[in-house]
Structures are given as structure tokens and as C-alpha cells.
Amino acid sequence: MSVFGVFKCGNAAELTYYGLHALQHRGQEGCGICTTNGMELYRERGEGLVIEIFNEKKLTQLKGDCAIGHVRYSSAGGGVDNVEPFLFRHHTGDFSIALNGSLVNSNQLQMSLETQGSIFQSSSDAEIIAHLMKMNRIKDKTNAIEEVLTMIEGAYAFLILTKDKLYACRDANGLQPLSIGKRNGGYIVASETCAFEAVGATFVRDVNPGEMVIFEKGADPKSILFADKSSHKMCAMELVYFARPDSEIEGVNVHTFRKNCGKYLARLAPVEADLVMGVPDSSISGAIGYAEESGIPYEIGLIKNKYIGRTFIQPSQELREKGVRLKLSPVRSLITGKRVVLLDDSIVRGTTCKRIVRMLKSAGAKEVHVRICCPPMPHPCFYGVDTSAREELVSARLDVEGVRQMIEADSLFYLPEEYLRKAGNETGLCLACYNGEYPTRLY
Amino acid sequence: MSVFGVFKCGNAAELTYYGLHALQHRGQEGCGICTTNGMELYRERGEGLVIEIFNEKKLTQLKGDCAIGHVRYSSAGGGVDNVEPFLFRHHTGDFSIALNGSLVNSNQLQMSLETQGSIFQSSSDAEIIAHLMKMNRIKDKTNAIEEVLTMIEGAYAFLILTKDKLYACRDANGLQPLSIGKRNGGYIVASETCAFEAVGATFVRDVNPGEMVIFEKGADPKSILFADKSSHKMCAMELVYFARPDSEIEGVNVHTFRKNCGKYLARLAPVEADLVMGVPDSSISGAIGYAEESGIPYEIGLIKNKYIGRTFIQPSQELREKGVRLKLSPVRSLITGKRVVLLDDSIVRGTTCKRIVRMLKSAGAKEVHVRICCPPMPHPCFYGVDTSAREELVSARLDVEGVRQMIEADSLFYLPEEYLRKAGNETGLCLACYNGEYPTRLY
Amino acid sequence: MSVFGVFKCGNAAELTYYGLHALQHRGQEGCGICTTNGMELYRERGEGLVIEIFNEKKLTQLKGDCAIGHVRYSSAGGGVDNVEPFLFRHHTGDFSIALNGSLVNSNQLQMSLETQGSIFQSSSDAEIIAHLMKMNRIKDKTNAIEEVLTMIEGAYAFLILTKDKLYACRDANGLQPLSIGKRNGGYIVASETCAFEAVGATFVRDVNPGEMVIFEKGADPKSILFADKSSHKMCAMELVYFARPDSEIEGVNVHTFRKNCGKYLARLAPVEADLVMGVPDSSISGAIGYAEESGIPYEIGLIKNKYIGRTFIQPSQELREKGVRLKLSPVRSLITGKRVVLLDDSIVRGTTCKRIVRMLKSAGAKEVHVRICCPPMPHPCFYGVDTSAREELVSARLDVEGVRQMIEADSLFYLPEEYLRKAGNETGLCLACYNGEYPTRLY
Amino acid sequence: MSVFGVFKCGNAAELTYYGLHALQHRGQEGCGICTTNGMELYRERGEGLVIEIFNEKKLTQLKGDCAIGHVRYSSAGGGVDNVEPFLFRHHTGDFSIALNGSLVNSNQLQMSLETQGSIFQSSSDAEIIAHLMKMNRIKDKTNAIEEVLTMIEGAYAFLILTKDKLYACRDANGLQPLSIGKRNGGYIVASETCAFEAVGATFVRDVNPGEMVIFEKGADPKSILFADKSSHKMCAMELVYFARPDSEIEGVNVHTFRKNCGKYLARLAPVEADLVMGVPDSSISGAIGYAEESGIPYEIGLIKNKYIGRTFIQPSQELREKGVRLKLSPVRSLITGKRVVLLDDSIVRGTTCKRIVRMLKSAGAKEVHVRICCPPMPHPCFYGVDTSAREELVSARLDVEGVRQMIEADSLFYLPEEYLRKAGNETGLCLACYNGEYPTRLY
Secondary structure (H helix, E strand, O other): OEEEEEEOOOOHHHHHHHHHHHOHHHOOOEEEEEEEOOOOEEEEEEEOOHHHHOOHHHHHHOOOOEEEEEEEOOOOOOOHHHOOOEEEEOOOOOEEEEEEEEEOOHHHHHHHHHHOOOOEOOOOHHHHHHHHHHHOOOOOHHHHHHHHHHHOOEEEEEEEEOOOEEEEEEOOOOOOOOEEEEEOOEEEEEOOOHHHHHEOOEEEEEOOOOEEEEEEOOOOOEEEEOOOOOOOOEEHHHHHHHOOOOOEEOOEEHHHHHHHHHHHHHHHOOOOOOEEEEOOOOOHHHHHHHHHHHOOOEOOOEEEOOOOOOOOOOOOHHHHHOOEOOOEEEOHHHHOOOEEEEEEOOOOOOHHHHHHHHHHHHOOOOEEEEEEOOOOOOOOOOOOOOOOOHHHOHHHHOOHHHHHHHHOOOEEEEOOHHHHHHHOOOOOEEOHHHHOOOOOOOO | OEEEEEEOOOOHHHHHHHHHHHOHHHOOOEEEEEEEOOOOEEEEEEEOOHHHHOOHHHHHHOOOOEEEEEEEOOOOOOOHHHOOOEEEEOOOOOEEEEEEEEEOOHHHHHHHHHHOOOOEOOOOHHHHHHHHHHHOOOOOHHHHHHHHHHHOOEEEEEEEEOOOEEEEEEOOOOOOOOEEEEEOOEEEEEOOOHHHHHEOOEEEEEOOOOEEEEEEOOOOOEEEEOOOOOOOOEEHHHHHHHOOOOOEEOOEEHHHHHHHHHHHHHHHOOOOOOEEEEOOOOOHHHHHHHHHHHOOOEOOOEEEOOOOOOOOOOOOHHHHHOOEOOOEEEOHHHHOOOEEEEEEOOOOOOHHHHHHHHHHHHOOOOEEEEEEOOOOOOOOOOOOOOOOOHHHOHHHHOOHHHHHHHHOOOEEEEOOHHHHHHHOOOOOEEOHHHHOOOOOOOO | OEEEEEEOOOOHHHHHHHHHHHOHHHOOOEEEEEEEOOOOEEEEEEEOOHHHHOOHHHHHHOOOOEEEEEEEOOOOOOOHHHOOOEEEEOOOOOEEEEEEEEEOOHHHHHHHHHHOOOOEOOOOHHHHHHHHHHHOOOOOHHHHHHHHHHHOOEEEEEEEEOOOEEEEEEOOOOOOOOEEEEEOOEEEEEOOOHHHHHEOOEEEEEOOOOEEEEEEOOOOOEEEEOOOOOOOOEEHHHHHHHOOOOOEEOOEEHHHHHHHHHHHHHHHOOOOOOEEEEOOOOOHHHHHHHHHHHOOOEOOOEEEOOOOOOOOOOOOHHHHHOOEOOOEEEOHHHHOOOEEEEEEOOOOOOHHHHHHHHHHHHOOOOEEEEEEOOOOOOOOOOOOOOOOOHHHOHHHHOOHHHHHHHHOOOEEEEOOHHHHHHHOOOOOEEOHHHHOOOOOOOO | OEEEEEEOOOOHHHHHHHHHHHOHHHOOOEEEEEEEOOOOEEEEEEEOOHHHHOOHHHHHHOOOOEEEEEEEOOOOOOOHHHOOOEEEEOOOOOEEEEEEEEEOOHHHHHHHHHHOOOOEOOOOHHHHHHHHHHHOOOOOHHHHHHHHHHHOOEEEEEEEEOOOEEEEEEOOOOOOOOEEEEEOOEEEEEOOOHHHHHEOOEEEEEOOOOEEEEEEOOOOOEEEEOOOOOOOOEEHHHHHHHOOOOOEEOOEEHHHHHHHHHHHHHHHOOOOOOEEEEOOOOOHHHHHHHHHHHOOOEOOOEEEOOOOOOOOOOOOHHHHHOOEOOOEEEOHHHHOOOEEEEEEOOOOOOHHHHHHHHHHHHOOOOEEEEEEOOOOOOOOOOOOOOOOOHHHOHHHHOOHHHHHHHHOOOEEEEOOHHHHHHHOOOOOEEOHHHHOOOOOOOO
16 A cells, blocks of 8 residues: 655646556555645545556546545455545545555444444545544644544554645554655655655655654644654565665665665575576565675576556466466576576465476476575564464464475575664664564554 | 467467467557357457456457467557458458568558459558458468468568468568467467467477468478578567567577677676666666676666556656656666666667666766667668668767767667677577668568 | 335345336436345445446345445536445444435534534435434434434435345425335335336335335334324425336326326417427326327427437537537427427426427427426425526516516416326325425425 | 438538437447548447447547448447448548448359459448449549449448548439438438438438439539439338438428328227327337327327446346336336227237237236237348348238237237328338338349
8 A cells, every 4th residue: 555645736636646656566456546726625536557547537627736645455345435545524624534554453443433423434444544533523633633643553654635734644653654755845745755756756754653744835844743652663574575676765775675685695595506586576686686695697587477457367277277377487498407596575375485486496497495585474464464364374384494395495594684674774673573573552 | 569379279269368468568559369169260359458458258259279369569550450360251261360570562562452452441461461362362271371472571470360270471581580389289379489488388499481380170280481592580679679588589588698788798898887777678687697797786776667558648748847757767876876887778769768868867877888789770670660760760870979979878889790699699680770781672 | 316225035236227227217327236135235336327337247246135226316416425325334233325305404414413523425415314323322223213314304215224124214294205016025115116117016005204114034014103293295396307107106197197287288278289299208298188188189399319328428519509409309390380389397497498499490380389287486496306596497587478488489388286286186295396385494 | 220421511520420329229239430631531430329439539539521420230240340431441542431221232242352352351231332342443433433333232322431522322222211411511411311400400302212422522412323223112111110200201201101100000990999009119109190090098108218228237037027127118007907009110020019918918908909000021121121031020920810819919900001102102112021022133
């Protein structure tokens, strides 16, 4: 998931369109844009890619120089009703909300709200935030949001748009990223900095953990720190897996982080081999780092088909068994008879990694040595990463040797936690899925 | 453009769907599939990507175990009427045709056919081949196609499907690629071998220059050599630019070819620099080769947005000037203050290369050294590559130093012809766009 | 607008599809269906005709043997967010609501709800009813709805679907129609009886004014009378204009009602003429009655194009002035040189009637005598009929002679109120738009 | 099927859009428009209704002040490739063709053309005409068309559009209608005059049997009579069934014709009954005539759902048996206990009529007396009317009493041929399907 906001930048809808397009890797299920021209809020949303949902006519109807947008990832609770931004009508002023992340106390909050008379039309935590704002009966929106921020817990970054203000809020541990950019006297807010480059904006700073930034006409952005105590615990998987290589997260360039992980793996787990390759796209940087450090040539041994869409017809079981492949292809002539080092970002259930090892072996690889750019993940994530079911986590069941056998690799090595931290310049990271140290309460 | 054929392989439509998807990089404008169950020919086509045009219902309606398919590249002569395969109804038997390439004597042939009473409903050379087949009044289709092959000149690979046969023809110079694969007792024919991997087929051999291969039930494939003299003059730009890195063309792996080009460039035109990068996607392999040979680190300095579609809304001139970017983004933190070696596959008009050099410099690059994976291209191509207008070719107007100034690079070096040949294992290549030696007559 | 409900009848989604299709004349802007299989509620909706929004795949996903559906009329507050049925999620049980009609105290209720913390996502009164149900904090849904029914005032007929019950409620004056039918042991509820014929159901009875009928598994439908006092004040315009001729409303067949109106007009306002015609479709029955009574031949003098859709391209002003016509065509050869009696259902602003009179005269009519099947309408409707703006009502400004001149007719006669009542068999009708006697409070 | 042409009338595409919309009752399967601005021909087509296929953007791209259009009826040879106008490219000048009708010697012509080298891409006779034009190798298009007109036989009306001319041709017997209208100094040509009213044109005259009219800039329309002998043998079913009631065909108003048929039926086959009704839409006029003549009241006893589309989901067999109805509904309260006279236009297979009689009886009709507005049809039509299979014609198998029993009517009467002629003012009609006297050779 991802949010993108525009404050006072000419055609806000069009900029949001390009910004969301740059953030599309964070969610392909649905997307939406809500704009305001200071008088009305306009909203358009749908299920599909940004380039599928919006056209010039729709962008023209989204009037104004302020906007928020969203791309949606999870298939949990599908349907267009769950596509953000949500738009709420109220006599004290309409408002719109877009959320990246997940509240850990959402069940408690929703039950309490329902008991007080709220009814819900979606399964998104963003609707909870909206109800909380109204249930407080605080007329001033800034105060109302401040009050809400004391009630919600979890990993979140959300934007609220009213007719005259844009609010950007980030959770007290900074679990979810949120950055501020500048463009022609106006402001851009985005989950990832790669979106700044797409719209010609320049990076200013990150929203701090536990900070709400208020953008208001004729005034400098105003910062409110709402958390009693805050910490830097950015989700490590953002660096390892989610983010685009050209983004800076907490001051760390994602490509460089991943390349460093690869270098450490080469030092810690060297192996005699003929070539290094990575699972595209997230493990390419790691493979390049491994190759550079080890002197083993880097090769493009796996090709990912880039013409992707939501409506792809899946090959039947029979065709899959006969080798029909949708997304990944091995480059047979590079692989046959070779000893391969395969970099992968992480192992969740182990099934994908096993499929790739088999694919390489059936393409003739003599040996496949798997190097993983993060530690084993035995602990579920409660902050939005889709690895919540403990029984699905192969590292909750098996030790490293067990996983190696399961994925049929000739060797397997995970990057230890300390090197992950080192690759991230010792910036504060949430490593809960590796070590079980959750930065928030759990419910 | 690209063709794909299936002979006697279970659900031919579905295999063609996956095969065309793997060939999608060769044409995104339109696509079509024609199948036969031995009794009828079924055809479906449309403007857009394979995953946009076909759905399960349409695939179900395309009955039979034989098929041909096509993806269309050129925007010249658009409209669904120009999307192949074409389907022709005739009392001697219906047939369908799909063509990759371009005839050099198409104007002469079409005029002659029209004078004899033919009328045309498209602007594709495939329709000329169909008219020639019929104008000869030879009832037997094999003889009719043989006769046609003596009349047409140019760079082509085409497939013809009848109720009981599949014909695969390649021009006398082998300018266009065409390969045969095997799958479960049936056959696959494709413009690029990467499609074999996608459908679980294994490579058998290339169709030879000047060869027609006939697939017929209950018999081995039959080969007919139709050309007085043939030669191996495969289009060099296939290796340099068009093909997917995982394809083998004339026995050469495309990724390895490109990596070798990069290595030669590193030897011939070394430079002191901090990092090497390539223009995605076609120049990545070259950049890796340059980095490996030179010892300068390879970095992902340019990111290409992979969520692409035909209906993308282009940013306005004003937004483009303010830095709104659709496809390519520079990774600012890697580039700022650095000396960059930039690998690009080729320079046609020079405008794209200039735009990228400027983008890197505006992202802070101290120096940009451009290395091109082929020689200068002062000569137009008459075989289907879209560089036909001489005035557009910057190398027809300017020498290397002139181009360097035009693209605002700090240095510029083109790979000499002999090294291109070496990278391709001295396989016969058409180098006409570099040296003006056209392997066919020109009209 | 119109509602349709199914209780325990096999494939409820499919029946609702056919039922809504039969009710399509009551609203073409949007439509939706919500079903339940006793465990989950499923909902699908969209902007457009029933046949445009639903396909077999969508109907299959709407599981269960109970359903409610809606077709939407008004363009006020457009967008798919306003298309019913609405679906609300709540820990005490999800529910769905579809409403035909309009509350007169909606502003008061919404303000009060918002003050208590409710937020609204649509501009439909159905959302108010849902919030009221929850705000009461009465856990039992039946009691909650009963409580709501004492709070809302206006003209309404609504359906509420829960996992195990279907509620059908009609306002205390019976301003909006709602009927119950039987089908194979299950029940159908619909705004108009023509929908019963479409799904093979038979009419049982009308829901009474001020009655809530509860359909529950394993029990007979249960009736609760919620109003202190109730009356029969069905909207007369239902009979005059909205309903399909094959419906029975309050025991009166719509076609027969309209034919009777025409007969009375023939008796009360005879004229020497050559032919009688009606404005299609709602005034055809009246014209037939006038012709039958007067002995003047009935002719099809105006043809309505039946291929209609939401996306029709409107002719430009220039083309309209040059006679380009979208919907209605005069039959020139019948009209030229003739004295015409033209039946129309009603006159609201007078512009349509004037355009038709002009059309007939320009097609050669010597005289046009207009006969209106109801009295003049000087009073706005507050119950959902789209004539609310007083300044638009031509009869609020002009007397009969004034209207005659304005519409350029040779004579004009309105059916007096008493004859309208007689045509409706003296059933209780709301005649407020004619005589200003509103059956509810106004706010 | 239907053709529509515009010559020198401002925005030709838009007028054709409205004209085809008025002709939509003649074909709902597909439609297309081809225009010219004197330099290029532009064409757009698709499967569906006019309002579905065209939008403002597409109309804008169809430039020029001349156009031809087509609506397609038959499902024989479906697919967009069979949707006209066809567009042919030729060095002597591109041209487009749209045809209403059917050639009787099409098989012979196509075989001869194929033997000479033609290949066909559709199954429409229009493509044959195009090939004949070119096969003649006559450079001048007027001469080429004249030559073609001596070769083709059948029932046809076709339009050919070149960059500077519009040709309108009608077969020698005038089996298919074609009329000329005037508009602002330009011309309109249409299969039915109702299209003139839609675009603000006025009727000038019919194209004569065996006439080609040539519209050319700066000259009066030129008439060429191409047939040795011609006759007036307009298809009687146009008047009986196909045409819209507001059209004039061969000087006869369609509604009046049908009303007269009804009157004759009342005189020839009176019956004691309570009400008269007609099967909508084509038999309404006949029923009104019967009622007027007999004094029995006319009632709207059958309602046709007007929200129709190509993609309607058909009710399952089970639902149909349980009374789910898609299109026609009986008005139960009018029918129960009544003796009904039912007017229908014709009886082909008898199945539809039987279904309606049963529907009326199950709605309570005491007696159903069927009156048919034309004679029995024992002979197949070879001119395009979809009754070609002899075994399907119930009157080829059964006499009148046999048909009466088959359709379960209480009485049945067909209008004799002489009265059909009388109703049509003794204009020359093709009555071949009634009497077997075919006006052309048959092959």
C-alpha cells in the first residue's frame, strides 16, 4: 500500500496520477484519488492499475490544487468499497482519508465504535480513523485528529484532506515510511521518495515517528508531535523487499542497502561458483553486490516478464506441470552445467524459492547455492506485511538445514541481523519478524 | 513484431497465449490468434496487449490443436484491420497468415496485384502474400506458397495455417529469426526462443535462410529450400536491441552477446569513473560486462517503471519541463557527484540519449561517458526496423564528435563492427544500417 | 426508483435481475443487488442499466436464496457511492438496505446523527435509516427498525436484508407503492406488480400504509403496524405517469386507469378532429380511451426510438435547430393537413409539451388540441417526484389559458381532480401537487 | 439491415449516427460508419448498437461531409469482420461499400472470382461487389459499378463512397427500399424514410428499381438506369413487419398500411370478443385498425420490455418453465375471463405465436382469436428475409386449420393476398413467400 499527497501544486490530480504510478509496485489491486479546489472534494477510485482506472476525462473532473491518492495491495476485503481514499460527508466539513499500514487495536476500536452507533461500510482501518474523528465530537479537525492519534496503535502513515488542509501522520515507531518533498512552492507527501523524482519534486525530510504535519494555505507546514515517546523502528522489509531501488528510506538508498547485503553475504558465505544471479526484481541489487565482492560474474539468469496485469489467465495445473511459465524464465544457456549462486530477498513459506531452485536445476544447473538478504523469519508480522499466519512461516517450523533440504538447495545462508543493521547504516529498524521484538503492544 | 505457431499440441490457443505473452516485448500494439481443429479456422484479434485482448471465454472459442499467433509493433497503418493473423476464406480451403518482417518489393507486387483485380483491406505485407497465393491459381497450397516465395523479396519470417498444415518460411538471407521447438510430440515455431521456455518446449533448430518447413499430420516436418542462394545475414539489431536476453539467436545467447559487447567497450574505451550503468532494459547486460571487465562497480542508476500500458496519459509539455517523468527515473543518491559510464544499445536520432545524459547531469553526475554497443548507424533500414527515414539518423549528419556534443556527453565511443561480429561468434549478420551493405536488392 | 426483494426463492440473484429489469422504467441511472445465503451478504452495484451492470459471472457470485435490489432514478448525488442497496458491516450482524422514496425530515435527522458522531458516505436517505438503526443501540434488529419507523417521516418504501430476515416497510400514508407476491413457497416484494409477472410470481397483497412485514424462515410473514394513524394516499403520479401499464396499483390496473382518464377527457372536452394520438409511452392508453369514447380514429402519430441508453450523444444546438431528433419523431403523412387531439400525461414546465406541439405543426398539423390526463400542477412535490422547484412549475405562474398560449396549442383541457379520483376507483390518492394538500408535515 | 448515406451535409459522421439510430430496428448486431473529407476515407465499426459503438471521440475522428453507414441484422457469419461498411484500399482510389440485401447469384460470383484469384475476408455479399468492381479492370469507378450491376442479381440496395462521390444503387425489381432526401443543399440516402425525420431532412423521391444515382460535388445528382427491364416488386414483409410505422415505403405509410390490414381482417373475419390486442411492436397498428372497424375495444394487453440489449442473460430452462419472462408480459387484469382478438403480423414457424396464445390463456383469457396481417407463408425467401429454410415454415407443412390447432388458438384467419395489395394501394409488391412467384431467377 502507499499514500501520496499534493498540497498547492497546480493540477493536483495529474501529479497524483504520476506519483501513484511511481508507487504502483506497492499495490496493484486498486487505486484512487481525491482532490479539492477549496470548495468541493472530488473523488474517483477503482479496482486495477493507475493507468487502467484513470483517463484524461476523469482527471479533468478531479479539480483543484490539493489531492491525496492511494494504491491498494491486499486482496483481503476486496471490492471497490475498500479502495481508498475514503470520502466522508459531514456538516462540519467533508474530508477524505488514505492510509498505509495496519492498526493493531482495530478490533477493539471498531467494537467500541459500533457499540456507540457507528456502522461500517468497508474493512479498512481508514474507516475506523474517520469514525473516531467524528465520535469525539470535537469540531476542530486538527484537534479531532490529535485525539484520534492517541487512541490508535500500530504501523501507519495516513493522509487526511479537507477543503483547506492536508494532514500527514506517521506512527510513533515510524514503522511505515512517509516523506515530504517540495515542488514549486507547494508540497508533496509520499510513502516512498521515488515518487518525488516522478513528479519533479525534491526531498525535504521524512515525517518523524509520532509526528503530524499540517499543510495549510499561507502558512509554513506545522509540526505536532503527538506521541509520548517515539522511536525509529522502520519496517526492515521495506528496505529488503517492498521499496523501489531508487528510493531513500530513513536516509538509506534502497539499492545501496541491498547491494551491501549482497557484499556481506559474499564475505560471510563464500562458495566456489560460476555465476551469481538474483530473483528479479528485488534481489538484483543483492546479486550485484555478491558478484562484485566475490569476483564471480553476475549474470541475468532469470527473466521476469514485464507485461503484467490483474487479469492474466493462469495456466492450468496440467500446463504448469508441462513447464508453461507465466512470469519467470530461466536462461538455459547460461545455466546449463554451471554452479549458481542465487540471491533472494527472503524466505516466507519456502515454496517460491523451492520452485526457482527446481527451475534452475531442470535448466541444467549443477549446483544452486541460495543466499538470503535477511535473517530467517519465524515471527508473524502484525503491521500489514502479509506474513501473519505463523504456520505458513517455514522458519517457524524448520531450522536452516531443514529449510535448505526443503528448498532443495546445495547450500543456504541467511544474512545475520547485525549485518542487516550495518547495511542500513544502523538506522532504527523493526526486526520483529526475525527476532520477535515487537515495538508496539499486541492485542 | 513476432510470430508464434503451434502444431498438434493439445490446447493450441492457450499455448499461443503464453507464447505471445513471452514475445510481447516485440510488439505491444495489437495481437491475434488463429486456430484450427482440422475442420474450421477460428480467429480472434484486437488492439492491445495479449493479456488485454484475450480472456478465458475467447480462448475457449479458439478450438483445436494447431494455431498461429502474432504480436504487432508498428503504429504505421493502425486499426484492428491491420492486426494479424489475417484470415482468408476460399473455396479451395481457408487459410491464415502471420508475418514478421517487411517485403522490399511490396509496392511493385501490390500494384501488379491491383492491376489484376486484387483489392486490399489492410496495409500489411501479409495480405500481399495471400493475394499472390491466390493469383497464381495453383490449387495446391504448398506449390502456391513455393511460387510466392520466388516472387517476394525482403526480410521476413511468416507462418501460414490451413486446416491440416502449418507452413513456416524464412527469407533467403535469414534476416528475420525463426526457430523450431518440440513439445510432447508436437511442434512450436517462434520468432524468439524465449517463447519455448514459456510453453515448456525445447529448442530443436532454426529454420534456415531460404527454407520452408511444412508441418503435416502423421509425417515428419518436411523441409523445402526455395532460394537459389541463401546466406546468414541475421539482423544485428535483433541481438543488440530487440531480443529478450534469454533468447538464443543463431546459436548466440542474447545476454552473453550484449555482455561481451560491454567487455569489448571496456577494453577499447576505458575511462576513470565511479560507476557503470545501463539504459534499461536492453543495455543492462552491456553495462554488467563493462563493469566486470573494468572493475568499476555496476549500479542500478536508472529505474524503468514496469507498469506500462497503451493508454498512459502523457504529461503535458509544462509538466515535462518541470520534471514529471513517466518511464525512467535516475537514482539521485547514487549519481550525485559521481563520474558515470552509461551504456546504451544504439543511437538513432540522438534525442533519447541526450535526454538521459541531461537527466543524469541534473541528478548531479559529474561526468557522463557514453558507450554504445554497436557502430554508428548512418544507413536506413528497409527491412522493418523503424529507422527508415535517413534525415532522422543523427550519424548520417554528424561524426562521432558531433554526436558527442549533441548528446552533451563527456565522451562517446561506439563498438566497432569487427567487435560486434566477435561478440556474435562471427555468425553471419546484416550490418547494413552500419555499413550500407544491404543483402537484398532495394526498390 | 424501485425496490425488489426475494425471500427463499432458489437463485435469488437471478430472480432479482429479471425483477429489476421489469422495473427498469423507474430508474436507469444505476442498480444493485445484495443477496444472502444465510451466512454472508454479497453485494454488486454500478451505474447503468440492469443488463449493463450484471453478467453471469457476477450473478453467480451473488449467492443465496434471499436478495434485495434497487434501480436508481435521480441524478442528484450521482456516482456509484449513491447506488443502492447499501451494505453495512456491524458486529451485531451485517445488513443491507434499499429505499424507494424520500424522507421529509432527512436534514434534521442527518444533522442530529452527525452531532452524535455519525459520518455519511452518500447523499441517500437510506444511509440515514441505517445510522438511526445503529444509533439507537437496540440490539434486536426488528426493534431497532420499529424505533426508526417512528422517527422518519415522508414517502417511502424500503427493504432491509439481514442474514436471516427480510423487512418490508411502507410509510404511514402509503405514498409509495409496495406489493407482496408469492412464488414456489417463497416471497417476492416489489414496488410495482409488473415485476411479479416477470419472475413468475403471483400477487398476494399490498403492504399496507404504516406496515412493516417481516419475512423469516420457517414462519409466516409477520405484520407489524407501526403508525399511530395511517391513510391511503398513494401518489397519483404513479398511476398517471410512473407505473408500467401492466401494473396494478392499489387494486387499479394502470392501463385501465389511464384509458378511463382519456374517456373522461373525451366527454368533458370534445373537439372536432381527424385523429387522436398520445405522447409515448405513458399517454398511449389515455389516447386510446379518448379515441374509443369520441369515435375519432386513434393513430400512432409520434414514434419513440426504443434504442435508448445512458451514453447517447446529444445533438448539438445547431443540429437540434436543424431538426435532428433523438427520441420522438412525428409521422408526417398522418399529420399533414389534419386536426390533431394530443393526449399528454401532465404538464410540468411546459417546455416538452410546447416542443411536441411545434413538432406536430411543423409536420403539417392544422390544429393541435391538447388534453392532459391530470389537473394543473401548481404545487411542488416533497416526496421524491422531481418537480420540487416551484418556479419551474408552469401552472404556478400561469392559468390554463396562459399555459395554452405558452405551449402554442389550439385548445387545452386538464382532467379535473374528481375525474382522476373516479378513474382510480376512488382509491385514496395523494393529490398534493394539484391541490396543495400534503399528507405529511413539511419541514 | 439498413444503409444510410450523407452527401455534403456538414458533420456527416454525426448525422449518420442519428440516422443509423433511427434505423436501429433493422439491425442490432453491428454497425459502422465510413466518412470522407475528400482526401481520406475514415471508418469505424463494431458489434453492438449504434449508441454502444460510437462515442464523441470516435465521431470526431470520422472527418468530412460525406458518409455511409450500416446497421447489421443477421447473426449469420458474425464477428466484426462482417460488419459494414467495408473499406477497400486501391491505387486507383479507396472506396467503401454498405449493402442492404442479398444476391441470389453470390455463390456463382464468388466461385468465379476466387478462380480468378480473389480471396475473401468476410461472408458478406458486399465484398463480392467490391471484387467484381476491381476484377473488371475498368479504371473509372462509375463504369466499373455499372458493369457490376449487370452481373449481380437479387434484392439489394447499396451505397458506395469514394473520396468525391456517393453512389446509390437499387435492384431491378426494387425488392429492397432506398429513398433520397434533401438537407441544407446536401443529400441523404436511407433504407427507410423514418431516418430523414431524425436528421431534419425532407423526402425527395425513392431510388427507382434498376437505378443508380450518383452524387457528385458541384453537379445535380445523376441518374443511370442500368436494368434492361425493371419492375416494382418491393418486399411485402417490409410493410408487414420490418419497417418502422412512421416510414413511407413506395409512397405508402407503414402505420396506415398495417391499420388497413387490421380493418380488412375485421370485415373478413369478425368475431364476438371483449378486446383486441396486438403483438408489440409490429402488430399494434393492425390491432388498432381491427378495433376501430369492429367496435371492440383496443387494449394494451401485452407489454414489451423496452430495455433491451445484446448481452441480456437468458433465463435458464427451469426459470422459463416457472414463468420467468424476458420480453413480453401479459396484462393479467385485462385478460382474465375475456375473449381476446390477437393481431400478429405473420406466422413463420408458429412457435412464437403458440407461446403467446398460451401466455394469454394462462393469464385467464377465455378465448384467443388470432388474426394474421398477411397470407400464409409456405415459400422460402431468397432475398435476405431470414425464413429461408423450408422445413421451418409451418405453412409449408400444415393448412390453416392445422396451424390453428398447432398454435392452440380458438380461431385463426390470414389476410388474403388481394387485401394485402389493397392495403398497399396496389403498389407493386413481391409476394413470393406467400405465392411462390419469385421476381428474379433462382440459382
